[in-house]
Amino acid sequence: MTTAHVAILDDEPEIRKILSQALQEAGFQTSSYARATEFEAALRRFTPDVCLVDLGLPDRDGLALVHRLALESGATIIIISGRAQVQDRVTGLELGADDYITKPFDPAEVVARIRARLRKPVAQGSASPQIARFNEWVARFDRYVLIDDQGQETPFSHAEGEVLRLFLESPKRLISRTQMLDALGGSAGESFDRAMDVRISRLRTKLGEDPRNPRLIKTIYGAGYIFLGDVGWT
The missing domain is CATH 3.40.50.2300 (Response regulator)
Known part of the structure; x- marks a missing residue:
């Protein structure tokens, strides 16, 4: 390694x-x-x-x-x-x-x-798939960009990419804060929770989500999040 x-x-x-x-x-x-x-x-x-x-x-x-x-x-x-x-x-x-x-x-x-x-990087060499397609979007983890159906590219950070990949690898399944902590690493508490809130908010903005009624990244209050897109990897 x-x-x-x-x-x-x-x-x-x-x-x-x-x-x-x-x-x-x-x-x-x-x-x-x-x-x-x-x-x-x-x-x-x-x-x-x-x-x-x-x-x-x-x-x-x-x-x-x-x-x-x-x-x-x-x-x-x-x-x-x-x-x-x-x-x-x-x-x-x-x-x-x-x-x-x-x-x-x-x-x-x-x-x-x-x-x-x-501990769990966004991409780990060629063994990990690098391109995900969902709804009208393409996420390229080799270049850290989101591409819409018009070909417009929006960059995302490493931190945002960790969360996005976690959602895309577990679509239509509840992901709790505890599962996010285990998958992404860090220390439990207000700092981690705030970091997740910030990253999810930024991802929603980049995906053109209505913050009051997001259609892809849904908050299940008291439980966690569900990603509702249909995802395919290449």
Whole structure:
């Protein structure tokens, strides 16, 4: 199995050192960057499996960078930030981050969060089907895009893709929050629930759903969700 590569973007040298050491001891490959410009230049040469991104960058707005990564990259995106307000967490998740860790942190927790995020990736090589067709839509997990019946493409993030794939692999079956937690990894609680709410809301928007009466992703209050489309994989 190929060792996962974690890219670390933080302007604090000590943070980069602590994270690199903990991740390398856990068996990950790492690369570290102090500035967004260096980080973005590196991403033109390779795509890491995970990006750890600090929001307080000296040369770029961290949230804007997270949003662009979510749209253009298939990497798992984890924000590591000193901003501990609930609204900062919500904004980060809404912009496409997979997880949000506040400083100060325990390096072991960061390693555990990364392992949880990588436990069930959206696609795992050529053995996994990459294209799903449902109703008037095509979902391409090799390119992270939704394509409508007019050929218009709408990108989705890695985090959104995890949830979408879970629905498409279990159509017309109830998926509970507990099942989502088991399948996607993470820690039970308000943070996980909020992350799922955000991702499902974004998927509904991209699928043109009426939020008051969605026809594809139905909420069964107190139980979970059901995806009502007819799905075929290639």
